[in-house]
Amino acid sequence: MRKTVTRVFAATAAIAASFALAGCGGASNTADSSNTKLTKVTFMLAWTADTNHIGVYVAKNKGYFKDAGLDVDIIAVSKTGAELAVNNGVADFAVSNLYNAASYTDLKGAHIKQVMQVQQKPSAIWCALASNTAIKSPKDFDGKTFATFGGNESDIVIKRMVQYDGGKGEFDKVTVGTSTFKTLESGQADFGGFYSTWEGVQAEMYGPKLNCFTEPDYGVPGNGDAIGIITSDKLIKENPELVRKFVQASQKGYEYAYSNPDDAAKILVKEAADYHLEEAFVKKSMHVIVDGQYWGDPAKIKDGSFVLGTNDFTGTQERFDFLGEGHAYTDANGNPTDKVPQSKDGATNEFLKGAK
Known part of the structure; x- marks a missing residue:
């Protein structure tokens, strides 16, 4: 039975509550x-x-x-x-x-x-299931569905990677349910974001196998x-x-x-x-x-x-x-x-x- 390791990929979702709230507690x-x-x-x-x-x-x-x-x-x-x-x-x-x-x-x-x-340095990897042979490089994300946690930062990253690889940078989106792995396995999405140091290890040890691409290799600058x-x-x-x-x-x-x-x-x-x-x-x-x-x-x-x-x-x-x-x-x-x-x-x- 495949192990499941859960961690939220997107760390940049908007905060609904105000940061102006007064604090209590402390050391x-x-x-x-x-x-x-x-x-x-x-x-x-x-x-x-x-x-x-x-x-x-x-x-x-x-x-x-x-x-x-x-x-x-x-x-x-x-x-x-x-x-x-x-x-x-x-x-x-x-x-x-x-x-x-x-x-x-x-x-x-x-x-x-x-x-x-x-x-x-970045550990983000953008992956499709290895079984999805239609995706061989980021340009193949064009016209496919991205499993997202919300926010548009990841959209901008994906667009740059696709365009750097010769594509248009046009794709659909669906919000991740319980996990990105399950969203891809269910067929609701074609690709999504993971971390090489955690979910990448999960995929290697327990599956499903992934085909992944890193940001620096496809023109995305800096460390997110x-x-x-x-x-x-x-x-x-x-x-x-x-x-x-x-x-x-x-x-x-x-x-x-x-x-x-x-x-x-x-x-x-x-x-x-x-x-x-x-x-x-x-x-x-x-x-x-x-x-x-x-x-x-x-x-x-x-x-x-x-x-x-x-x-x-x-x-x-x-x-x-x-x-x-x-x-x-x-x-x-x-x-x-x-x-x-x-x-x-x-x-x-x-x-x-x-x-x-």
Whole structure:
């Protein structure tokens, strides 16, 4: 029986609730079993637990947070999304991406920052079932049906890939139901979006087999998958030392996972037991990340010329500008706007250990 791994592909859906809501909650003091005072903080998942979150689970398991004086509670994503939860103080930190941090801040009235960018290059793949022999390259998406999660950012990416490959960039759309895999298998759509480090692993290990194409190979600039950790401007202003402690302990967790992928996989499976992850699957996902150098060049991390977690303002701005040319953006009310988000407004490297 084929395993099913669920994760939402589109991270850019419009937020219906206003970012102007007042926040409550935030960090507080608690005591552990040894009566040592620890500061309690909350970390929210961005979807289900997966290898994008693994460094935080490792930091918790290895005691890196405790050593920093923190008691970290990892919580499920809220219905309104991690970004709104962090903005309103429901969660102190969360996994998100620089696209959301900058676009929500510049266009939708949020006050959030990405304080650590784990993923340094795109992992998005655009695929058809391998059994669909009518699709051999992106130009064959013309006239076919795209399984979408909504929003027009992905439409612009697909259009560029098709046109780069010699097609017109004209296709129909259908909203994904329970999963993109099932939408394709049902025949409702011909192609859709996945992540090579997760759904790509699922397809390889359990099926269905996919025929996939990557964005850089077909003229799409920048990095739209700058996944990392966000917090609120309010917490940065009121308690920068807490932010520094959390970021550097998490950074240490991701560094450990990058150097010890198999052990980190075991930790994620154990610590995120409610998600019933299969160890072999998580190990494979981690090895795809390491082999593909998705978190940076390990040699450069080792010699100190690159700091794991550094926010990439250049690659992300290239993506913002590209999407701006395609009129992708909407404001807090859902109205089109030609204002282009700025990466520098959505991220900071000031809390990373070793950042220059």
